Amino acid sequence: MTTEIQIDSYLTALRLHLGPLTIAEREEIIREINAHIRDSAEETGASVETVLARLGPAAELAAQYRDGLLISQASRSFSPLVLLRAALRLATKGVFGFVAFFLGLFGYTMGVGLVLTALLKPIFPANTGVWFVNGHFHSAGSMFPGPPPNVHDVLGLWYTPLALTLGSLTLLLTTFLIQTSLRVSQRWQSKL
Amino acid sequence: MAKSRALPAEGEQPDRWEAQLRKGALEMAALASLWQGRLYGLEIIRFLESHSQLALAEGTIYPILNRLKAEGLLTSEWVEAEAGHPRKYYSLTDAGRERLQLMAQAWVSFSGGLSRLLEPVFDKKENLQ
Numbered sequence: 472m473t474t475e476i477q478i479d480s481y482l483t484a485l486r487l488h489l490g491p492l493t494i495a496e497r498e499e500i501i502r503e504i505n506a507h508i509r510d511s512a513e514e515t516g517a518s519v520e521t522v523l524a525r526l527g528p529a530a531e532l533a534a535q536y537r538d539g540l541l542i543s544q545a546s547r548s549f550s551p552l553v554l555l556r557a558a559l560r561l562a563t564k565g566v567f568g569f570v571a572f573f574l575g576l577f578g579y580t581m582g583v584g585l586v587l588t589a590l591l592k593p594i595f596p597a598n599t600g601v602w603f604v605n606g607h608f609h610s611a612g613s614m615f616p617g618p619p620p621n622v623h624d625v626l627g628l629w630y631t632p633l634a635l636t637l638g639s640l641t642l643l644l645t646t647f648l649i650q651t652s653l654r655v656s657q658r659w660q661s662k663l
Numbered sequence: 664m665a666k667s668r669a670l671p672a673e674g675e676q677p678d679r680w681e682a683q684l685r686k687g688a689l690e691m692a693a694l695a696s697l698w699q700g701r702l703y704g705l706e707i708i709r710f711l712e713s714h715s716q717l718a719l720a721e722g723t724i725y726p727i728l729n730r731l732k733a734e735g736l737l738t739s740e741w742v743e744a745e746a747g748h749p750r751k752y753y754s755l756t757d758a759g760r761e762r763l764q765l766m767a768q769a770w771v772s773f774s775g776g777l778s779r780l781l782e783p784v785f786d787k788k789e790n791l792q
Contacts, residue, residue: 536726
């Protein structure tokens with residue numbers, strides 16, 4: 472009976488640490504590991520304790536599952552949140568992931584900023600634009616209160632379509648960049 | 664990951680390097696074990712132990728199988744067994760077969776090149792004896 476308790480407590484710990492996965496994924500893993508423990512103990516005549524020791528701590532096993540799935544699923548996702556979360560996980564593993572995460576964060580901020588100011592332009596035409604002073608670039612974006620009087624807006628209403636296009640491109644490029652970094656890192660994952 | 668750890672003492676490095684090498688080959692080895700037909704997790708572990716020197720922590724293989732399945736390289740099915748509980752059998756998908764063939768080619772050309780490179784090292788060892 473104590474072996475049942477040992478197996479149960481191992482599987483409970485595993486279930487707990489597999490939290491972020493879907494219930495279906497989690498139960499499938501629990502079922503498979505349960506079968507492994509029983510088969511392994513029976514086949515080798517080893518005690519459940521030995522079998523569990525060979526499996527390694529439940530928390531570590533769960534972490535291996537989580538990392539593998541998070542990164543492989545995210546590399547096919549288009550959601551900024553999913554992508555950034557996976558990149559953040561990658562960032563904890565080394566310089567490459569760190570750079571990918573910050574480039575991703577920068578790209579999304581730029582993209583969202585451009586799209587947002589594009590939408591603000593028709594509402595606050597005087598506060599949004601690309602401003603020049605005496606032929607030199609002064610500033611761009613949305614300013615509240617408005618820009619100083621000596622500057623002039625070079626784009627006018629063209630700002631909206633241009634910023635929209637540029638913003639969308641930046642967002643797409645950022646998505647593609649993070650997906651690629653995750654795919655590349657996958658090839659290394661199994662080596663770590 | 665290695666970057667976040669302190670460097671091991673000189674003497675430990677070949678062991679650590681070997682461990683990394685084994686782990687790196689594991690994905691390919693898991694795919695290769697299924698070339699001739701479906702197996703369940705424990706059978707894959709035993710297959711790798713008997714056909715190669717890939718002794719591994721038993722927990723390592725399951726997350727790898729899970730990921731290979733998520734990538735569409737493997738499929739799985741639950742099969743009832745006499746043991747009283749069903750077992751999860753894995754088999755290669757067409758994409759998995761293709762990927763394994765590519766990996767095998769890359770591996771053979773890579774290890775062939777390295778073996779030639781290492782020939783003089785082995786010669787020298789013999790000369791010293």
